[in-house]
Amino acid sequence: MTAPPLVRRFRSTIGFRSESADRVMKQVTETKARACQWKKMHRRHVVVMDAVAVVAAVTVAQFARFGVPDSTGPGVGDHWRYVTACSVILAVIWLAALRLQESWDLSLTGIGSEEYRRVVTSTAWAFGIIAVTDLLLQLGLVRGYLAIALPVGLAGLLAGRHFLRRDLARKRSRGAFTSQVVVLGKPHSVIALCNTFNRCSHAGYRVVGACLPDYEGKVGLEIDTRTGPVPVLGNQHSVAEVVSLTNADALAVTSAEHLGHEHMRTLTWQLDSLGTDLIVMPGMVDIVGPRLKIRPIDNMPLFHVARPRHDRALRYHKRFFDLALGTIALILLSPVMLMAAVSIKCNDGGPVFFRQERVGYNGIRFRMIKFRTMRPESEAQLEMERIVSGQSEAIFYKSATDSRITSIGRWLRKTSIDEIPQLFNVLAGSMSIVGPRPLVPGEGSSVEYFIERRGLVKPGITGLWQVSGRSDISAAERIRLDHFYVDNWSYVQDLMIILRTVRTVLQGHGAY
Structure with missing residues (x-):
């Protein structure tokens, strides 16, 4: 088939090799026609999924708070119609907030935390509007109704977006969409x-x-x-x-x-x-949207990079979150901890816990606690293990064949159960649920700014590098991820890391 005149003229102009041109032109013409279709279809799926989540939330809240209407009662029908009308209004305002916050923008869906942040922001705006309207107009909405609709709807919205994101990622891994x-x-x-x-x-x-x-x-x-x-x-x-x-x-x-x-x-x-x-x-890397602001001067758009968020108020909020989640997790995981403690004791009769000095917030040292996964007195053999594994000069030491690890310890590491006792460090205030992993004194000291930047936040039980490959990633990538977390901390990012941690633990990749 002869190429169109414009294509032939273009090839001649730039001296482009015909074999490469044929390959490229064939690929792009086959997929371009489908591009608009998948974008429209995916946007439609997002809108429908959001609508289902919102309608389900207000319906569940209405029935949970007011029950099934009794048609025999006086005035029940009027009250039920009034409550139903309020539910419809809430659903419309909620969906309108999602639209106005551009949470359906295809440039955001499928990657990054900005999509989730806009969903949360839209929900906050919707319920803020409803709450203020109820207060001013005395609509008589029961707080219990809103208290049910908010978490149910938000959970449904986030779950729906996550499902669509996973589905989109699978299709893209096959070269589609x-x-x-x-x-x-x-x-x-x-x-x-x-x-x-x-x-x-x-x-x-x-x-x-x-x-x-x-x-x-x-x-x-x-x-x-x-x-x-x-x-x-x-x-x-x-x-x-x-x-x-x-x-x-x-x-x-x-x-x-x-x-x-x-x-x-x-x-x-x-x-x-x-x-x-x-x-x-932009000429900058590892800086995400919330820190980038466009400020035009004389019609010239300039990027303004905000400083990382580490003020005292945000630290207090994060501390409250750590206490709440840490307490709940400790209660729920106590049977698992008991099982692990008995297994360790029965395995070799040694101590159940392993305590080690680590570097925390502002360089303050603390004693981190974990379930013991190595033979007693294994710290004395560390240098020999580094030499044997060829990591004597490595910034961070991790080996899948470390001979010091016990049989039960290998299983505890594979399932990350050995990390659970660090919840005590979280409750004590020396660690956080999410953050860079605590370093051994001297570890990473050869990397410029690494220790200083990490000291701006508390170390965490889980973090970006744990959900990005754990011990399988390189030292350079771990350093980059730690810097990224410190420089771009946000509530949404912490929530995303926690959700990804569950999947990472279940998969068990990179845990040794």
């Missing part, structure tokens, strides 16, 4: 972004080509990435044509310094006419 992207930038930044998209396949971006600044059309030029070669299709002056020919859903700009303000503005107009999204990669 993805957005085709052309990347504009220098080779090293193109490679970095392509590798990021590959690592985060659940984000749903697939790079179909690249445009390099001042590219002069060398025949067959391709950029090697972890997922394979990415063909170079043009330069900064032919971006719009490349986007049009590849039918890309988005253009990702890794650096705008080579474009200039006028060119960038013209490019946004061209992309708008093509119906293509524009993604601009």
Whole structure:
């Protein structure tokens, strides 16, 4: 089949190798037509799932608080109709808040915590409006009704979003429901972004080509990435044509310094006419949305990066959360703790608990408590184990074949039961439920700013690196994740980590 004249002219202009062109054009034309369909379908699923959760919440609250109406009672029908009308109004306001907070925006769904944050914010706004209206107009809504509808609805909304996110991630792992992207930038930044998209396949971006600044059309030029070669299709002056020919859903700009303000503005107009999204990669990494604010000066948008949130009020809120959740968890898990203690004692007759000095908040040292998983006096053999495992110079020591671990200890580590006694550290105030793992004194001291930044928050029982691969991830990735948590702490992130911890523990990956 002969290529269209525009495609042939484009190939000739940039000297693009025909084999690569055929491959790219075939891929993009097959999936572009389905792109709009899956976006509309997924948005429809999100809206329907939210509506079901909201309607179910107000229905459950109405029946739980007021019971089944008795048609024989005087005035019961009028009261039930009044309560039903209030439930309908609450549901409408709730869904309107979700819409106004743009929680159905497809750029947010499926990845990150911003989607969940907007759901929580929308719920807070909806119930705030209802509460104020009830107070001013004396509607007579019973607090018990709202107290039931709020947690039931919020749990349903978050569960529904999580289910849809998992379903979307599974489809994207098979190559479906993805957005085709052309990347504009220098080779090293193109490679970095392509590798990021590959690592985060659940984000749903697939790079179909690249445009390099001042590219002069060398025949067959391709950029090697972890997922394979990415063909170079043009330069900064032919971006719009490349986007049009590849039918890309988005253009990702890794650096705008080579474009200039006028060119960038013209490019946004061209992309708008093509119906293509524009993604601009800032020159900063590991800083998430809540800390980034756009403040225009003389019509020039500037990113303002807010300082990390570590003020006293937030620490008090986090402490209250730790006390509440820690107490509940300790009560519920007490039978498991008893079973573990008996198993350890029967295994070798040694002590049940293992206590070790760790570094906590502001560098203050404390005694961390765990169930003992190693043979007694195993600390004296640590240096020998590091040498045997080839980790004598490692920043953090973890070995799946550590000979000091007992048989029952290996099972306790696999199930993370050995960590449960740290709930006592949480109640004592030296640890938190969520946070970077507490370090042994001297551990990580060779990494610049690592100890100082970690000291801004309390160490936790679980954290980002535990739910991101645990002991299987590299030291560099663990350091990055710890920094990310400290710099971008939020309630929503803590909640997400706790939910992911349950899944990680059940899977048992990376636990040794």
